[in-house]
Amino acid sequence: MRWCEKSWATSSHKVIRVVKREALDFFDLTLEELEQILTPRFRARQLYQWVYQRYTDDMSEVTVLPKTLRSELAEQLRFDTLTIVDKAISQDGSEKYLMRLQDGHTIEAVLLKMKPQKHHDDGGIAQEARYTLCLSTQVGCKVGCAFCLTAKGGFVRNLTAGEIVAQVWQIKRDHQLPAHRGINLVYMGMGEPLDNLENLTKAIAILTTEEGLAISAKRQTISTSGISSRIDKLGALNLGVHLAISLHAVDNETRQQLIPMNRAYPIESVIEAVKRFPYDTRKRVMFEYLMIKDLNDSPQAAKRLVTLLEGIKSKVNLIYFNPYPGTPFKRPDRARMEAFRDALHSRGITCTIRESKGLDIEAACGQLREKAAKG
Numbered sequence: 001m002r003w004c005e006k007s008w009a010t011s012s013h014k015v016i017r018v019v020k021r022e023a024l025d026f027f028d029l030t031l032e033e034l035e036q037i038l039t040p041r042f043r044a045r046q047l048y049q050w051v052y053q054r055y056t057d058d059m060s061e062v063t064v065l066p067k068t069l070r071s072e073l074a075e076q077l078r079f080d081t082l083t084i085v086d087k088a089i090s091q092d093g094s095e096k097y098l099m100r101l102q103d104g105h106t107i108e109a110v111l112l113k114m115k116p117q118k119h120h121d122d123g124g125i126a127q128e129a130r131y132t133l134c135l136s137t138q139v140g141c142k143v144g145c146a147f148c149l150t151a152k153g154g155f156v157r158n159l160t161a162g163e164i165v166a167q168v169w170q171i172k173r174d175h176q177l178p179a180h181r182g183i184n185l186v187y188m189g190m191g192e193p194l195d196n197l198e199n200l201t202k203a204i205a206i207l208t209t210e211e212g213l214a215i216s217a218k219r220q221t222i223s224t225s226g227i228s229s230r231i232d233k234l235g236a237l238n239l240g241v242h243l244a245i246s247l248h249a250v251d252n253e254t255r256q257q258l259i260p261m262n263r264a265y266p267i268e269s270v271i272e273a274v275k276r277f278p279y280d281t282r283k284r285v286m287f288e289y290l291m292i293k294d295l296n297d298s299p300q301a302a303k304r305l306v307t308l309l310e311g312i313k314s315k316v317n318l319i320y321f322n323p324y325p326g327t328p329f330k331r332p333d334r335a336r337m338e339a340f341r342d343a344l345h346s347r348g349i350t351c352t353i354r355e356s357k358g359l360d361i362e363a364a365c366g367q368l369r370e371k372a373a374k375g
């Protein structure tokens with residue numbers, strides 16, 4: 001807490017604060033932390049509901065709170081954690097957001113429309129649209145994957161929990177998605193999530209809070225490039241989230257070429273960590289496999305992948321490499337992709353080919369940010 005604490009009270013409510021140095025980032029506060037600041041406790045819950053479920057950040061509009069309290073809160077809390085500075089909309093409905101943080105750095109988040117809204121003949125809604133939101137956890141990244149634009153800019157800093165939460169809030173608000181509308185979150189944008197585990201854990205606590213955005217942990221997936229020791233750490237926290245591993249290769253030599261960190265955490269150590277992960281037996285661990293023409297798309301690679309995944313309840317996502325200017329890697333042929341998928345299927349492994357959503361808006365991580373940097 002950055003405030004000196006001292007009681008201030010009226011007959012109806014009490015705010016603990018007085019010497020204000022800097023307004024607190026609302027999105028960085030768990031409900032329990034807000035309850036420490038704002039009493040009686042139900043006032044904190046009311047504020048949480050108004051901000052997260054009605055998308056209001058103007059305290060004068062929170063009419064459920066007494067007027068004096070509203071003006072106090074307007075001084076003590078800030079909601080400008082990040083702002084949307086650019087948005088690119090793809091033909092497939094994906095929307096890529098460029099967001100500016102308070103210190104001027106920019107990050108990206110992508111809203112993927114997984115299923116469109118469907119209507120009955122009478123115009124009623126037969127099926128709600130389904131969304132997945134791909135979030136950033138760091139400015140830049142330390143991992144340095146060879147195929148990634150984010151890696152080119154190096155690592156700048158971890159995002160705070162508030163900066164992770166605010167990405168969801170801003171995009172849900174931008175679409176005015178009703179509070180109850182289910183949305184899946186995947187920590188797969190800029191950064192290695194397990195490299196910022198403490199802030200990510202806090203963000204997940206805020207995002208799952210019933211009075212807030214109420215996004216169940218079951219709807220959240222942490223995607224890692226495979227830091228084995230941190231997979232164990234995440235497992236020990238038992239958050240109930242899904243796990244996705246960016247495998248991308250089946251031998252250490254190729255994987256090292258793609259993910260230099262593989263030197264410290266070779267494939268075998270990643271697979272062993274996945275086997276130790278306390279997974280709900282009904283769920284599957286997702287393995288992401290970025291297909292690159294003539295590098296990792298051979299029938300032999302498919303065979304080796306089957307062997308590696310033995311004993312793991314897994315699902316494999318084959319992703320088309322999404323070329324960008326200057327990259328030496330090429331997009332694979334559809335026939336090779338399908339043959340790879342069929343080889344996994346024939347050995348009982350669920351496997352899907354992911355069409356590169358948002359291809360026309362350069363949805364691979366870091367591309368919109370790179371473009372903005374070049375002006």
Ligand code: SF4
Nearest residue numbers: 141144145148151191
């Ligand atoms: S692909 Fe992900 S983990 Fe690899 S450098 Fe890019 S942001 Fe980091």
